[in-house]
Amino acid sequence: MANDHIDITVEPGEVHALLGENGAGKSTLMNQLYGLLQPDEGEILVDGEKKVFRSPRDAIGAGIGMVHQHFMLVPVFTVAENIALGAEETRGGPLGFLDRRRNRRDVLEVSKKYGLPVDPDALVENLPVGAQQRVEIVKALTREVDLLILDEPTAVLTPQETEELLAVMRSLAAGGKSIVFITHKLKEVKAIADRITVIRRGRTVATASPDTPEDELASLMVGRAVSLEVDKTPAEPGREVLKISGLIVDDDRGVRAVDGVDLVVRAGEVLGIAGVQGNGQTELVEAVMGLRPPRAGSIKVDNEDLVGMTTKQILRSGVGYVPEDRSLDGVVKEFSVAENLVLDTYDRPPYGNAFRLNPAAIAEGARQRVEQFDIRTSSPDAAVSTLSGGNQQKVVVAREMSRPLRLFIAAQPTRGVDVGSIEFIHSRIVRERDVGTAVLVVSSELDEVVGLADRIAVMYSGRILAIVSPDTPREEIGLLMAGITGAQADVATEVIELVPPAGSAGQTGAESAGEAGPAADGDAEKGTK
Amino acid sequence: MTTDGPVGAPEQTPPAETPAEGKQPAAAAPAKESPAEDSFLGHFLHNLWSANTVTVTVLSIVLAMVIGAILIIVSDSAVLATFGYITARPSDALTGSWDVVSAAYADLFKGAVFDPAAVSAWLDGSGTWQQAFTPISETLTYAAPLVFTGLSVALAFRGGLFNIGGQGQAVIGTVTAAAAGFTFGLPVVLNLIVALLAGLIGGAAWGFIPGILKARAGAHEVIVTIMLNYTALLFLGWLILQDGVQDPNRTDAISKTVATTAQLPSFGGTLRVNLGIVVAVLVTAAVAWLLNKSAFGFELRAVGANPLAARTAGISVGKTYTMLMVVAGGLAGLGGATQVLGTAYALTPAVAGNIGFDGLLVALLGRNRPWGTLLAAILFGALRAGGNRMQSFSGISLELVTVLQALIVIFIAAPALVKTIFHLRAARSARLGASMAKGW
Numbered sequence: 001m002a003n004d005h006i007d008i009t010v011e012p013g014e015v016h017a018l019l020g021e022n023g024a025g026k027s028t029l030m031n032q033l034y035g036l037l038q039p040d041e042g043e044i045l046v047d048g049e050k051k052v053f054r055s056p057r058d059a060i061g062a063g064i065g066m067v068h069q070h071f072m073l074v075p076v077f078t079v080a081e082n083i084a085l086g087a088e089e090t091r092g093g094p095l096g097f098l099d100r101r102r103n104r105r106d107v108l109e110v111s112k113k114y115g116l117p118v119d120p121d122a123l124v125e126n127l128p129v130g131a132q133q134r135v136e137i138v139k140a141l142t143r144e145v146d147l148l149i150l151d152e153p154t155a156v157l158t159p160q161e162t163e164e165l166l167a168v169m170r171s172l173a174a175g176g177k178s179i180v181f182i183t184h185k186l187k188e189v190k191a192i193a194d195r196i197t198v199i200r201r202g203r204t205v206a207t208a209s210p211d212t213p214e215d216e217l218a219s220l221m222v223g224r225a226v227s228l229e230v231d232k233t234p235a236e237p238g239r240e241v242l243k244i245s246g247l248i249v250d251d252d253r254g255v256r257a258v259d260g261v262d263l264v265v266r267a268g269e270v271l272g273i274a275g276v277q278g279n280g281q282t283e284l285v286e287a288v289m290g291l292r293p294p295r296a297g298s299i300k301v302d303n304e305d306l307v308g309m310t311t312k313q314i315l316r317s318g319v320g321y322v323p324e325d326r327s328l329d330g331v332v333k334e335f336s337v338a339e340n341l342v343l344d345t346y347d348r349p350p351y352g353n354a355f356r357l358n359p360a361a362i363a364e365g366a367r368q369r370v371e372q373f374d375i376r377t378s379s380p381d382a383a384v385s386t387l388s389g390g391n392q393q394k395v396v397v398a399r400e401m402s403r404p405l406r407l408f409i410a411a412q413p414t415r416g417v418d419v420g421s422i423e424f425i426h427s428r429i430v431r432e433r434d435v436g437t438a439v440l441v442v443s444s445e446l447d448e449v450v451g452l453a454d455r456i457a458v459m460y461s462g463r464i465l466a467i468v469s470p471d472t473p474r475e476e477i478g479l480l481m482a483g484i485t486g487a488q489a490d491v492a493t494e495v496i497e498l499v500p501p502a503g504s505a506g507q508t509g510a511e512s513a514g515e516a517g518p519a520a521d522g523d524a525e526k527g528t529k
Numbered sequence: 530m531t532t533d534g535p536v537g538a539p540e541q542t543p544p545a546e547t548p549a550e551g552k553q554p555a556a557a558a559p560a561k562e563s564p565a566e567d568s569f570l571g572h573f574l575h576n577l578w579s580a581n582t583v584t585v586t587v588l589s590i591v592l593a594m595v596i597g598a599i600l601i602i603v604s605d606s607a608v609l610a611t612f613g614y615i616t617a618r619p620s621d622a623l624t625g626s627w628d629v630v631s632a633a634y635a636d637l638f639k640g641a642v643f644d645p646a647a648v649s650a651w652l653d654g655s656g657t658w659q660q661a662f663t664p665i666s667e668t669l670t671y672a673a674p675l676v677f678t679g680l681s682v683a684l685a686f687r688g689g690l691f692n693i694g695g696q697g698q699a700v701i702g703t704v705t706a707a708a709a710g711f712t713f714g715l716p717v718v719l720n721l722i723v724a725l726l727a728g729l730i731g732g733a734a735w736g737f738i739p740g741i742l743k744a745r746a747g748a749h750e751v752i753v754t755i756m757l758n759y760t761a762l763l764f765l766g767w768l769i770l771q772d773g774v775q776d777p778n779r780t781d782a783i784s785k786t787v788a789t790t791a792q793l794p795s796f797g798g799t800l801r802v803n804l805g806i807v808v809a810v811l812v813t814a815a816v817a818w819l820l821n822k823s824a825f826g827f828e829l830r831a832v833g834a835n836p837l838a839a840r841t842a843g844i845s846v847g848k849t850y851t852m853l854m855v856v857a858g859g860l861a862g863l864g865g866a867t868q869v870l871g872t873a874y875a876l877t878p879a880v881a882g883n884i885g886f887d888g889l890l891v892a893l894l895g896r897n898r899p900w901g902t903l904l905a906a907i908l909f910g911a912l913r914a915g916g917n918r919m920q921s922f923s924g925i926s927l928e929l930v931t932v933l934q935a936l937i938v939i940f941i942a943a944p945a946l947v948k949t950i951f952h953l954r955a956a957r958s959a960r961l962g963a964s965m966a967k968g969w
Contacts, residue, residue, distance in 0.1 A: 352824050
C-alpha cells in the first residue's frame with residue numbers, strides 16, 4: 001500500500017510542501033490527484049465539490065496541473081509546439097490547420113503574465129534543464145489551472161535555477177494559484193512553503209509550519225533522529241593516488257568539455273569537485289573511467305596510466321565508480337538486486353569465471369551486501385526497479401565498495417536520494433577514506449561537497465579554477481562556481497590559484513597545483529576575514 | 530442440405546468437440562464465476578483470470594481460432610448460401626456453419642496430434658504404428674527448424690538486437706551444411722556432425738557481419754540483416770546452378786543430394802521425424818543455460834536491458850553485440866542445416882522455406898524465453914502439419930493456417946485487446962504491456 005488514509009488540504013494561494021523520503025508515497029498521492037492513478041478509497045474535493053479523475057484530462061479540466069520530475073516534452077518540437085500539444089488551436093474545425101500564430105501568442109501572453117521567460121521558437125532539445133522546466137510550468141498555466149503540482153522540481157536544477165524556480169513559485173502563489181511542492185530537500189521547503197505535510201510510509205505523520213527546525217523535519221520524515229552534518233575526523237592524506245595532468249576531453253558534440261585539468265587526489269582524503277552541472281565534471285570522470293577517450297593529457301593511478309585501458313581493466317585495477325545518473329548508468333533496472341551487485345564482478349571468483357556464473361555465491365554475496373549496506377528490498381531476487389531511489393543508490397555503492405579499492409569516484413552520490421540514505425552513503429564514503437582510499441566526489445550540491453570534502457576543487461568551464469578548503473565561506477565558493485575568480489570579485493586575489501592554460505600545463509604544473517592546495521586554503525580563510 | 534447436416538453430423542462432431550468445444554466452455558465459465566472470490570475455487574479462478582502471460586497466450590490462440598472459424602464459414606459458398614435465409618430457418622445456417630468449422634478443426638487436430646482412426650487401426654492390427662504416429666511426426670518435423678530460428682531471434686532480442694536476418698542465416702546454413710553433406714564423404718556419424726557444424730558455422734559467419742558492423746560502425750542490425758537476407762537468397766539461387774553443385778542429372782535448379790551418412794536419421798520407416806527435433810531440444814537446453822547461467826548470458830542480458838549501465842560496469846557492449854550475432858546466426862544456420870539434412874536433402878531456391886521469418890513469430894509467441902520458444906515452435910509445427918490435412922480433407926486452403934499464425938501473434942502483441950475482449954483483471958498486464966511495447 002503506497003497511501004494509507006492520507007488527508008491533505010490545499011488552500012488558494014498557498015505553497016504546500018509535501019515532504020517525505022523517496023518511496024514514502026508522495027508521488028503516488030499526487031498521481032491520484034492528477035488522474036494517473038485511481039484511489040481505492042477516499043475522495044477528492046475541488047472547491048468543495050467531489051470529483052473523480054479517470055485521466056489527466058479530467059484533472060486539467062478541474063484546474064489541476066502537474067509538472068513531472070521527468071519532463072513530458074517532445075525534444076524535437078519547439079517550445080510553442082510543446083505547449084500547444086494536446087490543446088492545439090486550429091482553424092476550420094478539429095481537422096483544420098494548426099493555428100501556430102495563435103499558439104505562439106498564447107505562450108507569450110502567459111509567459112509575460114507570470115514572469116516566466118520562454119522563447120516560443122526555440123527547440124526544446126536545445127534548452128537547458130531549467131528552461132525546459134519553465135516550459136512545463138507555462139504549459140500547465142496555459143491550461144488555466146488553479147492548482148499546480150510540482151514533483152521534485154529541484155532535483156534536476158542547479159542552485160541558481162533552483163533560486164529562480166522558488167521565485168516563480170512565490171509569484172504564482174501571490175497571484176492566487178495554489179502550489180503543491182513535492183520534495184525531500186529541507187532547505188527549499190523552509191524557504192518557500194506556507195505549510196508542510198510530512199508523509200512517511202504512506203501515512204501523514206505531521207503538518208508542520210515552515211519555522212520547524214530542519215533536523216526536526218528530517219526526523220519526522222525518516223522516523224528517527226538524523227544528523228545532517230557529515231561526521232568525520234581530519235584527513236590524514238598519504239601518497240598521491242590519482243594524478244591527472246593536462247587533461248583535455250571533448251564532449252559528444254566535439255566541444256571541449258575538459259580544458260586542461262591538473263588534479264591530485266591523495267590516499268586517505270576526499271577531494272570534492274564543486275561546480276554547476278555541465279562544466280566538464282561529467283566528462284572528466286568519464287575520461288578517468290575509460291568511458292570517454294581524452295584528447296590529451298595523462299591520468300595515472302599509482303603511476304599506472306589509465307589512458308587507453310578499458311573500463312573493465314580500470315575497475316579491476318582498484319577503482320570504484322558511482323556514476324552520476326543512477327538509472328541510466330548505474331543499475332540495470334530489470335535485473336535483480338543480486339545481479340546488479342555483481343554487474344562488474346560476475347566473471348570473477350567467487351561469483352563466476354569467464355564461462356559460467358556461480359548462482360550460490362552470487363546469492364550469498366547479495367545476502368551479505370543487503371545486510372551490510374542496509375538495502376531495503378523485499379528480497380535479493382527482487383528487480384532493482386522495485387526499490388526506492390535511495391536503495392538503488394545503495395546497491396550501486398555496495399557493489400563498488402565490495403572490491404579492494406585504491407580510488408573511489410562518486411559522481412552525484414546522493415542525487416534523488418532520501419535523507420536517511422544520504423546519511424548512510426556519506427558515512428560509507430568517509431569510512432572508505434579512513435581506510436586509506438583516495439576519494440573523488442563530484443557534486444553540484446555545495447552542501448554535500450562542503451560536508452564531505454577535505455579539499456574542494458571548483459570547476460568552471462572545463463577548468464579547475466581553484467582548490468580551496470571546505471572552511472572557505474560559501475559565498476566565495478559560489479562566486480567561483482559562477483566563474484568569478486578573485487581578481488574580478490576583488491576577494492582574496494592572491495590566494496586563488498589559477499590553473500595555467502591548456503597545453504602549457506605539464507607534470508610539474510599538476511604537482512604544484514596539488515601541493516599548493518592546502519597552503520592556498522589557509523590563505524583563503526585569512527583573505528576573507 | 531437440411532437433412533444432410535444432422536445426419537452427417539454425428540460422425541464428425543464427436544472428435545470435433547476436443548479442440549473446439551473443449552476450449553470454449555473453459556473460456557466462458559470463469560468469466561461468470563470470477564466474482565465469487567471467497568472460495569478456494571474463486572481464488573484459483575481469480576488468478577487464472579488475471580492477465581498473466583499464459584492466460585493471454587492461451588486466449589490469443591482461442592481468439593485466433595474463433596476468427597479462423599468465421600473465415601472458414603465465409604469461404605464456404607454452400608454454408609454462406611444458408612445465411613441468405615437465416616431469418617426463415619436459422620438452424621440451417623447454424624448447423625451448416627458448425628459442421629464445416631468442426632470438420633476443419635477436427636482435421637487440423639487429426640493432422641497435428643493424433644487421428645483416432647489410425648490409432649484404432651494400429652490397435653486392431655489393420656494399420657501400422659507409424660500411421661498412428663504420423664501426425665505427431667509431421668508436427669515435430671515442421672517444428673525442428675523453427676526451434677532454431679526462434680531461439681536465434683529470442684536470444685538476440687534478449688541482448689537488445691532485432692535479428693531480422695534469421696532467414697538469410699538459415700539459407701547460408703542450408704548451403705554450408707548441404708555442401709559439407711555432399712562433398713566430404715566422411716564415415717557415418719562424423720559426416721553428420723561435420724555437416725551440422727558446417728551449417729552452424731555458415732550461419733554464424735552470416736550473423737557476424739551485422740554484428741561487427743553494429744559494434745564498429747554503428748550500422749543498425751535491422752537494416753543490415755534485411756539486406757543480407759536478400760544477399761543470401763540470391764547467392765543460393767546462383768550457387769545451385771554452378772557446376773559441382775547442381776545435380777548433374779537435372780536441368781532445373783537443384784543441387785546434388787546430401788550423402789545418406791550426412792542425413793539426420795529418421796525414427797522409423799515412413800515417419801519423417803528425425804534426429805533434428807532431438808538436437809533442437811538439446812540446443813534449447815543449451816541456450817537456456819547460456820542465457821541464465823553463463824557469464825556471456827549475463828553480459829548479453831545486461832547489455833540488452835541497459836547498455837549504458839553495462840558499459841559503465843566494464844562490459845564491452847560492442848564485443849557482446851558481435852558475439853551475440855555470431856551465436857544467433859549460428860542457431861539460425863543450424864535451423865537451415867536441420868531443414869536440408871532432415872527433410873529436403875538437396876538445395877533448391879526455396880529450401881529454407883520461410884523458417885527464418887517464422888522464427889520471428891515463434892520467438893514472439895515464446896516470449897523470447899528458450900523453453901517458451903520450443904513450445905511455440907511445436908505449436909507452429911502443429912498448425913502447419915494439421916493445415917496440410919485440413920487442406921486435403923476439408924478443402925480449406927493452407928493459407929488459413931498462416932492467417933491463424935498471424936492472428937495469434939497480433940493478439941499476443943496487443944495484450945490490452947485480449948484483456949478488453951475477455952474482461953481480464955489488470956493483475957500483471959502493466960508489466961506485460963510494458964515488455965511488449967518495449968520489445969515489438
